[in-house]
Amino acid sequence: MNTDKPDELHETTARLGTERLSKLLIRLSAPSIVSMVTISLYHLADTFWLGQLSYQAIAAVTITFPFYIAVVSIGVGTGVGANALASRRFGERNVEATNQVAGQIFPLTAVSGVIFTIISVLFARPVAILLGATPDILGLTTEYLVFIGWGMPFILFRLMSRNVFHAAGDAVKPMIFTVVGTVLNAVLDPFFIFGWGPFPEMGVAGAGLATTITGGIAAILSFYYLVGGRSVYRLKLHHLKPNLPIIKQIYRVGLPSILMEFTETIVFILFNRVVAGFGSIALAALGIGIRIIDLAFMPIIGVAHGLLPIVGFCLGAHLWKRLWSAVKLASLSLVVLMGVATVLLEVFAPQVITIFNNDPELLAIAVPGMRIIVSTLILMGPVIMFITTFQGLSKGWTAIFLTLARELIFFIPAILILPRYLGLNGVWLSIPIADVSGTAIAGFWLYREYRRQKSSGIWDNEPSTEPVPEFATADPPVPD
Numbered sequence: 001m002n003t004d005k006p007d008e009l010h011e012t013t014a015r016l017g018t019e020r021l022s023k024l025l026i027r028l029s030a031p032s033i034v035s036m037v038t039i040s041l042y043h044l045a046d047t048f049w050l051g052q053l054s055y056q057a058i059a060a061v062t063i064t065f066p067f068y069i070a071v072v073s074i075g076v077g078t079g080v081g082a083n084a085l086a087s088r089r090f091g092e093r094n095v096e097a098t099n100q101v102a103g104q105i106f107p108l109t110a111v112s113g114v115i116f117t118i119i120s121v122l123f124a125r126p127v128a129i130l131l132g133a134t135p136d137i138l139g140l141t142t143e144y145l146v147f148i149g150w151g152m153p154f155i156l157f158r159l160m161s162r163n164v165f166h167a168a169g170d171a172v173k174p175m176i177f178t179v180v181g182t183v184l185n186a187v188l189d190p191f192f193i194f195g196w197g198p199f200p201e202m203g204v205a206g207a208g209l210a211t212t213i214t215g216g217i218a219a220i221l222s223f224y225y226l227v228g229g230r231s232v233y234r235l236k237l238h239h240l241k242p243n244l245p246i247i248k249q250i251y252r253v254g255l256p257s258i259l260m261e262f263t264e265t266i267v268f269i270l271f272n273r274v275v276a277g278f279g280s281i282a283l284a285a286l287g288i289g290i291r292i293i294d295l296a297f298m299p300i301i302g303v304a305h306g307l308l309p310i311v312g313f314c315l316g317a318h319l320w321k322r323l324w325s326a327v328k329l330a331s332l333s334l335v336v337l338m339g340v341a342t343v344l345l346e347v348f349a350p351q352v353i354t355i356f357n358n359d360p361e362l363l364a365i366a367v368p369g370m371r372i373i374v375s376t377l378i379l380m381g382p383v384i385m386f387i388t389t390f391q392g393l394s395k396g397w398t399a400i401f402l403t404l405a406r407e408l409i410f411f412i413p414a415i416l417i418l419p420r421y422l423g424l425n426g427v428w429l430s431i432p433i434a435d436v437s438g439t440a441i442a443g444f445w446l447y448r449e450y451r452r453q454k455s456s457g458i459w460d461n462e463p464s465t466e467p468v469p470e471f472a473t474a475d476p477p478v479p480d
Helices: 006-013 021-053 055-062 065-091 095-103 105-122 124-131 138-149 152-167 172-194 204-227 244-276 280-317 320-354 360-392 396-422 424-455
Strands: none
Touching: 021 055, 021 152, 021 172, 021 204, 021 280, 021 320, 055 138, 055 204, 055 280, 065 095, 065 105, 065 124, 065 152, 065 244, 065 280, 065 360, 095 105, 095 152, 095 244, 105 124, 105 138, 105 152, 124 138, 124 244, 138 204, 152 172, 152 204, 152 280, 172 204, 244 280, 244 360, 244 396, 244 424, 280 320, 280 360, 320 360, 320 424, 360 396, 360 424, 396 424
């Protein structure tokens, strides 16, 4: 592994504090948006191929969403913590500290990857039952869990390493790795599902195997570029050894994100169980609707990936006005983009759903469901940016409070009460009710933080955004 090169590190990261915000946000967000949209398109392709088997095949994969979210919670939460900490160390001009942070994703991937593989492979059937699989899809769900289980370490490493790249202002490499993996996945899917050519016909299990194989390829690419001196990091062997003080700092920010995602897992299990009460065809409708809405939602996640390192860097460099300008720009841009997406999905919902399955009974459920859910899509951009801002400010517990308020105070009561009176439409309505309420609370809390910061006087001595000096190599101060 190569030695430190401060000049190269300076050139890559200095733009976080000096580049025009609109250009910087696009540069950091666009690769993530491409990555996330590519993933969403793969999921749509996956749903399309499974839909050619039966709506039960779609339902079997849909029921596993909470388990996938649980895996993502560890990968994203750890990555967010590493991103916030590393970007802050970049803002403090410290090379060695950033390498130490980046190196911790290796032992953390190993431990969490083994745990999830054991759960998915050895306990697939109990997990499927816990997730709410109905009897007609229990076998299919179990097969799918076993085959995706072997790929858990790959998923976790890609999620963690992506954030480490983003912390340094490099969003292009993880985009390339993700696009390569997802395109290969979409190509392999029908070969394993239907047994094209020399491949065995595996059905739903084939979709899981294709995901594991291509996830491994993407993870290997991430590993090669991260440890091979082809990024701004210069990792050495001692950086990869577990460092408990740094891990503690990572999870100081990342643990709230993990808990947020685990809350999503619990909520999604509840959601699945309520929907399953209306039959597996309702689960299939939910699966198709989620995949379509995800495509519109992915730009929000991409912009959040772009905003987080900007907030973290500005925090470390004390660039307060630049920090809040970035939050405002990201939020307003997403309002416009999601407004367009909402109109398109409301108008063309029947045509889009028919692509995956044209069963009249399925359409009767899926079309009104999707229209109800997307009615508040325009609010999701700002609320995700608000929560991302608190994560970048190292106020992870505030972020988890805002997320839990949406889920526990508004969504869960709605999902338990409304279906009793409105049937399946009550299930769908619980989502926009939670969205409106959660956005109002998050917006109030962020404005409160902005006013507190502005009135505290810390803006008075804000440094200029001229090119930053050379990075220091001294150890950074330990945060409070």
